[in-house]
Amino acid sequence: MNDVFANERFRSAFDPLVFLVALGVAWEASVHLFDIKPYLFPALSDVFRVMWEHRWQMIIEGGYTLLEVLVGFAFAVVGGVVIALLIFFFPTARRTLYPMITTMQSIPKVALAPVMVVWFGYGLSAKFVMAFLFAVFPIIIATLGGLHGTPSNLVEHFQSLRASRWETIWRLRVPSALPSFMDGCKIAIPLAMIGAVVGEFIGSQNGLGYVILVSSSTAQTDLMFAALITIAVLSMVLFAIMELIGRIAWWRAV
Amino acid sequence: MTMTNEPTSPQSPANAQGMLAVAIDGVSKTYPGADGGTLALSGIDLHIRSREFVSVIGPSGCGKSTLLRILGGLLSYDGDVKVNGVPVDGPSPDISIVFQKSNLLPWLTTEANLRLGAEIRRKPVTSASIAEMVDLLGLKGFEKNYPHQLSGGMQQRVSLGQALVLRPSILLLDEPFGALDALTRDRLNIELLRIWEEERQTVFLVTHSITEAVLLSDRVIVMSARPGRIVDDVRIDLPRPRSVKETRADPLFSTYVNQLSELMGVV
Numbered sequence: 001m002n003d004v005f006a007n008e009r010f011r012s013a014f015d016p017l018v019f020l021v022a023l024g025v026a027w028e029a030s031v032h033l034f035d036i037k038p039y040l041f042p043a044l045s046d047v048f049r050v051m052w053e054h055r056w057q058m059i060i061e062g063g064y065t066l067l068e069v070l071v072g073f074a075f076a077v078v079g080g081v082v083i084a085l086l087i088f089f090f091p092t093a094r095r096t097l098y099p100m101i102t103t104m105q106s107i108p109k110v111a112l113a114p115v116m117v118v119w120f121g122y123g124l125s126a127k128f129v130m131a132f133l134f135a136v137f138p139i140i141i142a143t144l145g146g147l148h149g150t151p152s153n154l155v156e157h158f159q160s161l162r163a164s165r166w167e168t169i170w171r172l173r174v175p176s177a178l179p180s181f182m183d184g185c186k187i188a189i190p191l192a193m194i195g196a197v198v199g200e201f202i203g204s205q206n207g208l209g210y211v212i213l214v215s216s217s218t219a220q221t222d223l224m225f226a227a228l229i230t231i232a233v234l235s236m237v238l239f240a241i242m243e244l245i246g247r248i249a250w251w252r253a254v
Numbered sequence: 255m256t257m258t259n260e261p262t263s264p265q266s267p268a269n270a271q272g273m274l275a276v277a278i279d280g281v282s283k284t285y286p287g288a289d290g291g292t293l294a295l296s297g298i299d300l301h302i303r304s305r306e307f308v309s310v311i312g313p314s315g316c317g318k319s320t321l322l323r324i325l326g327g328l329l330s331y332d333g334d335v336k337v338n339g340v341p342v343d344g345p346s347p348d349i350s351i352v353f354q355k356s357n358l359l360p361w362l363t364t365e366a367n368l369r370l371g372a373e374i375r376r377k378p379v380t381s382a383s384i385a386e387m388v389d390l391l392g393l394k395g396f397e398k399n400y401p402h403q404l405s406g407g408m409q410q411r412v413s414l415g416q417a418l419v420l421r422p423s424i425l426l427l428d429e430p431f432g433a434l435d436a437l438t439r440d441r442l443n444i445e446l447l448r449i450w451e452e453e454r455q456t457v458f459l460v461t462h463s464i465t466e467a468v469l470l471s472d473r474v475i476v477m478s479a480r481p482g483r484i485v486d487d488v489r490i491d492l493p494r495p496r497s498v499k500e501t502r503a504d505p506l507f508s509t510y511v512n513q514l515s516e517l518m519g520v521v
Contacts, residue, residue, distance in 0.1 A: 154359070175361050
C-alpha cells in the first residue's frame with residue numbers, strides 16, 4: 001500500500017482525481033445544505049441526471065461543435081504554417097503580412113462573430129471561420145518561433161554541406177520548428193473550441209453553444225451545466241490528443 | 255580514378271600542379287561595423303601541401319576560426335584563396351568541416367547522422383561503409399542511439415564520422431574536441447591520429463591546445479591577436495607514426511611545446 005502511494009506516476013493521476021471528487025461532493029453537499037434553488041445552481045447529481053436524459057442531444061450537438069472545432073483547427077494549422085513560412089522566407093511578406101496579422105490579433109475576435117454571421121450565414125461555415133480565427137494566431141507565432149530557433153551552427157553546417165535551399169528547409173528548418181509548432185497546436189485547440197462556441201452563440205440552430213443559449217432562456221440551468229461540462233470534457237480530450245501527437249516531436253529539450 | 259576508396263581530389267588534374275591543397279595569398283577579412291568595421295585577418299599567406307597536417311594556434315579572437323570559415327567557403331574575403339587549384343567562392347565538394355559544436359541533428363540516430371552529409375551531397379554510401387565508419391570510430395552498439403543519448407565525446411566521434419564518410423580530400427577541424435574533458439580529448443586525438451595515418455587527408459586544424467597541435471601536426475601556424483596575422487610557421491619533425499605515449503616522451507616534443515608557448519607568450 002505504501003509503495004503505491006509513493007509512486008510518482010500513480011500520485012499524479014490519483015491526487016487530481018481525489019481533488020475533483022472532493023469538489024464534486026462539496027458542490028452536491030452545499031446545494032442540499034443551503035437549499036439553493038435549482039435554477040440558480042443545480043446539484044451535481046441533477047446535472048448528471050439531465051446529462052444522461054439528454055445524452056443523445058449531448059452527443060449530436062457535441063458532434064456539431066466537434067466538427068466545427070476540427071475543421072476550423074485544420075484550416076488554422078494549414079493556413080498558419082503557410083503564413084509562417086511566407087513571413088519567414090519572404091521579406092516582403094514579413095513587412096506586409098506580419099504587421100497586418102498582429103493588428104488583426106488586437107481586434108477582439110468575439111466582436112467579429114456577428115460579421116461572420118453576416119458573411120457566412122447561420123450554418124456551419126461561420127463557425128469554421130470563428131474556430132479558425134481563434135486558433136490561427138498561436139500557430140503562426142509558434143511556427144515562426146520554431147523556424148527562427150533553428151541552431152545557427154546547424155544552418156552553417158548545412159551550408160558547408162552545400163545543401164540546397166529546399167533541403168535546408170525540409171531536412172533542417174521544418175524538423176527544428178516541429179516541437180514549437182506542436183506547442184502552438186496545443187494552445188490553439190482549446191481556442192478553436194472557444195471560437196466555435198462563440199460562433200454558436202451569435203446565431204445557430206446546433207451545437208453545444210446553442211444548447212447553452214436555449215437552456216439559459218428557458219431557465220434549465222441543469223441542462224446548461226450539462227452542456228458546459230460536455231464542452232470542458234471535449235476540450236480536455238482534444239488537448240490530450242494534441243499532447244500525444246506532440247510526442248512525435250520529442251527532441252525539444254535534448 | 256580507379257581506386258574509389260581513395261579521396262578523390264589528390265588524383266584530380268586540378269591538384270596536379272604543385273600538389274597544393276590550399277593556397278592562401280594576401281587574404282584579409284573585415285567584418286562590417288562602425289568605423290569601417292573590424293579587421294579580423296590581415297595579409298595572410300599560407301600554402302598547405304596535399305596530405306599535410308597543419309594546425310593553427312593563437313589567442314582567442316586571432317581570427318583562426320575566421321580563416322577556417324574562409325577556407326570552407328562560408329565567409330567572403332579579400333585576396334586569393336584556392337582549394338585544389340580552384341578559387342574558393344563557396345563551400346567546396348572536396349572539403350568537410352567538423353565544428354566544435356556538434357553537427358548532429360537531434361532527431362536522427364547515429365547511423366542516420368553518419369549518412370546525412372553524404373545524402374545531402376548526393377554521394378552514394380553503402381551500409382557497409384557506414385558499418386566500417388562505426389567500427390573505425392568505436393561507435394559499435396550506438397548505431398540506433400540519438401545524439402542526446404551519447405556523451406560529448408561520442409557526439410564528436412559521430413560528427414567526425416559524418417565528415418569522413420564524405421571521403422574529403424581536405425578536412426577542416428574547428429576545435430573539434432575543444433569542449434571535451436582532457437581525457438576524452440586525448441583519446442579522440444589518438445583516434446584522429448590513427449585515422450589520418452591511414453587515410454592521409456589534408457587537415458587544417460584550429461586549436462588552442464599547443465600539445466594537441468604538436469602531437470598531431472606536420473606544421474604549426476602561430477597567429478597573433480586581432481588583427482590576425484601569421485607570426486610563425488613551425489615545422490614539427492617528430493617521427494611518424496606517432497603515438498600519444500611515445501611522441502610525448504620524445505625530448506623534441508617538449509622543445510616544440512616550449513618554443514610554441516614562447517611564441518604565444520604563455521611562458
